[in-house]
Amino acid sequence: MRVLKELCRQPAAVFGLVIVLAVVFAAIAAPWLAPYAPDNQMFDGLTLEGAPMPPGEQFALGTDTLGRDLLSRLLYGARTSLIIGLVANGIAVAIGLFVGVTAGYMRGWVGGLLMRFTDLMMAFPALLLAIVLAAILKPSLWIVAMVIALVNWVQVARIVYTETRGLVERDFIMAERALGAGNARIVLLHVLPHLLPTAIVWGTLGIATTVLLEATLSFLGIGVQPPQPSWGNIIFESQSYFQAAPWLVFFPGAVILLTALAFNLVGDALRDILDPTQRGRG
Amino acid sequence: MATLLAKRLVQSCLILLGVAAITFVLLYALPADPARMLAGRSATAQTVENIRRELGLDQPLLSQFLHYLGNLVQGDLGRSYAQKTEVATLIAARLPATLTLMAAGIFVEVLLGLTFGIVAALNRGGAIDRIVMASAFVGVSAPQFVVALLLLYVFAATLGWFPMSGYGTVAHVVLPAMTLGILGAGWYARMARSAMIDVLNQDFVRTARAKGLSGRRVVLRHALPNAILPIVAMIGIDIGQFMGGVVVVEAVYGWPGIGQLAWQAIQQVDIPIIMGVTLTSAFAIIVGNLVADLIAPMIDPRIRSH
Numbered sequence: 001m002r003v004l005k006e007l008c009r010q011p012a013a014v015f016g017l018v019i020v021l022a023v024v025f026a027a028i029a030a031p032w033l034a035p036y037a038p039d040n041q042m043f044d045g046l047t048l049e050g051a052p053m054p055p056g057e058q059f060a061l062g063t064d065t066l067g068r069d070l071l072s073r074l075l076y077g078a079r080t081s082l083i084i085g086l087v088a089n090g091i092a093v094a095i096g097l098f099v100g101v102t103a104g105y106m107r108g109w110v111g112g113l114l115m116r117f118t119d120l121m122m123a124f125p126a127l128l129l130a131i132v133l134a135a136i137l138k139p140s141l142w143i144v145a146m147v148i149a150l151v152n153w154v155q156v157a158r159i160v161y162t163e164t165r166g167l168v169e170r171d172f173i174m175a176e177r178a179l180g181a182g183n184a185r186i187v188l189l190h191v192l193p194h195l196l197p198t199a200i201v202w203g204t205l206g207i208a209t210t211v212l213l214e215a216t217l218s219f220l221g222i223g224v225q226p227p228q229p230s231w232g233n234i235i236f237e238s239q240s241y242f243q244a245a246p247w248l249v250f251f252p253g254a255v256i257l258l259t260a261l262a263f264n265l266v267g268d269a270l271r272d273i274l275d276p277t278q279r280g281r282g
Numbered sequence: 283m284a285t286l287l288a289k290r291l292v293q294s295c296l297i298l299l300g301v302a303a304i305t306f307v308l309l310y311a312l313p314a315d316p317a318r319m320l321a322g323r324s325a326t327a328q329t330v331e332n333i334r335r336e337l338g339l340d341q342p343l344l345s346q347f348l349h350y351l352g353n354l355v356q357g358d359l360g361r362s363y364a365q366k367t368e369v370a371t372l373i374a375a376r377l378p379a380t381l382t383l384m385a386a387g388i389f390v391e392v393l394l395g396l397t398f399g400i401v402a403a404l405n406r407g408g409a410i411d412r413i414v415m416a417s418a419f420v421g422v423s424a425p426q427f428v429v430a431l432l433l434l435y436v437f438a439a440t441l442g443w444f445p446m447s448g449y450g451t452v453a454h455v456v457l458p459a460m461t462l463g464i465l466g467a468g469w470y471a472r473m474a475r476s477a478m479i480d481v482l483n484q485d486f487v488r489t490a491r492a493k494g495l496s497g498r499r500v501v502l503r504h505a506l507p508n509a510i511l512p513i514v515a516m517i518g519i520d521i522g523q524f525m526g527g528v529v530v531v532e533a534v535y536g537w538p539g540i541g542q543l544a545w546q547a548i549q550q551v552d553i554p555i556i557m558g559v560t561l562t563s564a565f566a567i568i569v570g571n572l573v574a575d576l577i578a579p580m581i582d583p584r585i586r587s588h
Contacts, residue, residue: 125525
């Protein structure tokens with residue numbers, strides 16, 4: 001509650017929060033909000049020449065090259081983006097926490113090995129790796145989420161590792177150990193709760209990265225596959241047409257930008273609130 | 283210094299070896315059959331088998347990998363399956379285009395980022411600061427391909443100032459470099475701002491001001507050189523990330539660099555090229571980080587003693 005109150009004191013964070021809630025609402029309520037079915041190829045959705053309809057009375061944001069309502073596709077696309085954002089990011093944060101805590105707590109050769117592996121992953125060209133994996137595996141929503149998680153956990157692991165090493169040195173952990181507490185108890189009851197703010201902050205910021213990455217993969221045609229709508233593949237399907245129908249790039253592009261911006265704003269504000277050492281910087 | 287350098291070099295080689303091993307396993311363990319792709323749809327099982335033997339794909343994975351490594355240390359990246367050319371030659375032919383784009387992109391990025399970051403720091407808390415920081419946030423959150431398509435729409439298709447795609451003249455570089463620059467400038471602006479704020483609060487800046495030096499001289503000659511370190515480090519990291527990240531921009535603008543080469547190879551499951559580009563990118567990332575670490579003590583003598 002305290003966090004929420006402080007969040008509401010920052011105009012930028014409130015702006016972000018409103019957009020995040022709007023996207024969540026759109027994703028949940030898509031079937032009721034959407035004026036048409038997202039994959040309904042309508043006869044009157046195309047002009048007499050067979051071109052997409054510009055935004056107007058019947059189709060608020062216009063139609064795409066197959067005569068489907070853009071607004072409806074964008075609303076359903078919010079589902080795709082959010083599902084991938086939550087799944088991919090959940091997995092990434094979980095892997096990051098596991099690797100970071102294990103390496104930071106165990107030290108020794110296990111910790112060394114895990115951190116060398118993390119260093120290795122840092123040297124991997126992440127976007128290239130994601131593109132290669134997504135292209136070779138049969139693309140689907142879940143594969144895209146997996147690929148993104150595989151690329152995104154590294155940063156979380158590094159931060160968690162540094163924090164865990166700091167925590168292990170602290171007196172209350174030493175005291176626990178002196179009292180005879182086992183490793184599992186210390187990690188679960190004392191280390192993890194202290195890492196919760198970090199996990200929340202990076203989980204939120206990570207959704208912005210994930211939304212952008214999913215859109216990029218789908219834009220290249222190796223992400224979520226049509227007819228299932230995703231903000232990226234709407235642009236992919238219409239990019240050769242964008243001079244004649246710029247709204248097909250403009251609206252999905254704006255939605256991607258706003259969503260990523262919103263999660264970045266909220267994540268940044270959360271970092272300020274949850275980590276006072278960062279306050280007033282950046 | 284020499285031992286540190288030697289240690290870092292050994293480390294770098296090990297990381298490169300690790301990247302090679304992981305990429306190799308990923309590419310060969312995944313359900314894509316390069317022999318099948320090469321033979322085409324109508325090929326008989328016998329033809330596919332022959333191609334597989336010819337490419338050495340029938341060997342066990344470990345011996346294939348050792349063979350690859352043996353060639354790699356001699357600078358041989360293998361032959362492209364589809365194009366029947368040396369991968370090293372293909373990459374070398376594409377590298378100038380990507381390096382040109384990288385230089386132009388980083389130039390725009392640093393120029394915009396530094397300028398706005400410094401202006402924001404000098405107006406800390408004011409309206410200009412807020413506008414700059416808000417724009418930086420938008421830049422950081424913008425999807426590359428959307429910015430690329432919008433710039434194309436406005437400046438190429440509508441205004442006709444720049445060509446739609448291609449390579450060769452200065453005009454061709456402008457839009458791709460702007461795309462990369464606009465997006466990256468946000469990070470630089472944020473970093474330059476916080477570095478400048480740190481420095482501007484220090485005593486020697488106050489002394490310089492007290493001596494009666496002009497505001498501009500204090501900022502450019504006294505404060506900026508002390509705030510430049512994180513920015514230099516960031517350029518190093520940027521150079522590394524760049525190579526793996528150009529696929530999208532090169533695809534949109536039809537820029538004939540290694541990103542485009544990689545993208546074509548990915549679609550044809552041309553594994554030697556994918557390996558080659560991945561290793562080149564990893565090499566760039568490692569060198570970029572190394573250069574950033576090595577330049578730091580030259581700029582800031584305080585680091586030298588560590």
